[in-house]
Amino acid sequence: MIARFRELFEQRHDRARALKRQGRKIIASFYGLTPKELVHAAGMVPVQLVEDRDSRYEAKGELLPYLCGMSKNLTGQIASGVLDYVDGVMVATVCDTNRHLLDIWVHQRAFPNHWLVRTPAKDDEGAVTYFTNELKRLAAELGAVSGHPVTDDGLRESIALFNENRSLFRRFYAARPTAGISAEDAVYVFAATLTSPVEEHNALMRELLASLPPGAPRSDPKLMLSALNMPMALETIRMAEKYGATVVTDDFPHNARYGSTEVPTDGDPFRALARGYLRKVPAPGSFPLEDRAVWIREAMERASAQGLIYVIQLYCDAYAFEYATLKERFDRWKLPHLKIEAEATPSSIEQLNVRVQSFVESLL
């Protein structure tokens, strides 16, 4: 079962090309705060741009050395032609790097279409109205690309499909700590939703939830992992488990999107979508600090995690800054945590072994 999620993710480029051959248009999102419902309602397939494990892409990106590995990796993928199936990219920003990377992609004409989602930082009525109009602008432009105008009813159906995905994720995360599913496998369950048609992922999730095997007793200590970069997350999971810990839950900014509040389904669907996105996502750089810290603590409590590993990709402002804000509370709450800051290269990750080992041992 898990192998199918893994296949969906690992063969994402081939599968997207196959969809394209069937006449579907593919719209990439960078990063998780793009309103994928709009893309779906315009009859296209939203896929997330995700970093590849091949770190050679980072040199091909030819970006400034002090930008994060993710931005370099993605730009390298573009330069290598890996994303040749993408009909457009939609950028919703949480940091200056991802926002201004779009400037370079526009300059390079990296994709046939480029959109910046002009998202307010607030969620009051003025901000909701502004963002509602912004979503309508985007919908009109997406509809023009696909030839399939976004209607109110169509958007409601798309919202319902993505809400179902969120609901399935919540059930999955509730079941995960006691189910027979490894941390690494859980990453693939989540990662597959980023790169697959929502209908397909929903069907697979329903099947998974109906057949989740009961778990064997977990070894202690149990951990939560907070990370952005998936290859780094997988490496950290393996490292922690090598030293006897179990990662029982995780916190990726984009899976938080799926596991958090659903988009309302009544009234004007554009306005509902605006309300559903503004300041609702528990992710670095975009969520009230107190709520974010409490969200992490409660996720740990639900999963009976005793400690947190917080992975910062070097030069990621959003995570690096957030850490300082979380640290104050974690220290106050006496919440055991380990911050690791590294590049996404194998040698950089390897150097973290000792720190992960001593953290795990400190919890025994």
Place this chain on the structure above:
Amino acid sequence: MGEVDLKTVQKKVTAGASHRKLLAAAESGQPICVASAGIPNEVMHAMGVYPIYPESLAAISAGIGKAGPFFDESRTRGLSNAICSYTRSGLGICWTSQTAFGPIPRPTIAVTDVNMCCLHATWWAYLEDHFTLPTFYMDMPVTDDPGAPEYIDYYESQVRDMVAFVERHTACRLDMDRLREALADSDRAGHYWKKMMELRRHRPSPMSFRALAGQVLPLVIALGERDTADFYEALYHQCLEDVKEGKTPAQGGEKYRLIWNGIPIWHHLQLINYFEEKGASFVWEPYTSLNWGNKTSTGRLDLDRPFHTLAEKYTNVYTNKPIATRFEYFDQAIRDYAVDGVVMFSNRSCRPQSIGQQELVQLIQERHGLPVLIFEGDQADPEGFSWDDARMRVDGFIEILEGRTRRGGQA
């Protein structure tokens, strides 16, 4: 206004004078606001709120070699060195309640924009949280079309909301006549600043970028004050005299006219002097010409529509424009200011200023064939900066300019 003596008025707008005004304001019971660069401080001034600007204080601390304790404080609080040095130093200032000029009083409120960079929102969220300060966010969504009418209208609503916020959390009230007065002073300051920038077209250009880097301070922290307007008017007249007398900061006469792209390297401002020692003068910078002053379509503030004119001004952010538009500014400046070469500061602290520089270099070289020197470093943190290496690179760049002069008459 009548003739104002430059030296007299300059003493009123220095960083030290600003600190003394801050202490006096606090002593007299005026509310103190922790503000980010780029908020409409004309409104603050009109309402009787005294703003302090951590970014400016961070730049000044770096400029006089006193930023070390603030970086140390940030490090102990868990902030990575990869985070913007203004943020690290600015937070160090807030945590220690100290500046390079002495202690700062406890602030009453905080106001930030989210228009210059994404960090402003998180940084002020931290201040709000850590210091339990009532905080207002001038919302300004990221955009690649800052001139869109609905965008300006949204920001205008934010200016009005900011007034309501200040009135809710302080005893200050907005008097529209005082706001118009503040706008008139701001307009005069911005107007003379722009005229000064235009004087730099003269050959030789009369101004040193090193001096301008300091003289820009009142535009950042004290717009709306009468002293600020008087200062820029007097400074303009001084520059005009310097033009007439053919003055130049370039030693031995102006041989090369350059563009500087980026924030000044505050901890090594002597780098600018080193160019000047070699006969090179900076004549245009986006930092001075596009970031500050009256950034409206007419170049003046519309006193009849105070909120709208402020919205038009403060939404006009250079780095929110596409690379093609940014290049148009360079293209025009290279022609208007007869530029011989470009120096790019690749600033690891400032992603908005630095991302896209390589593409700009490519466009400049394709269109104008100018030599470009790229420095990598940090605006306020000297870690990793080598003065010897920097001088060697300037020497090499000057040699290229000399070679071009020998071959073609002009650099």
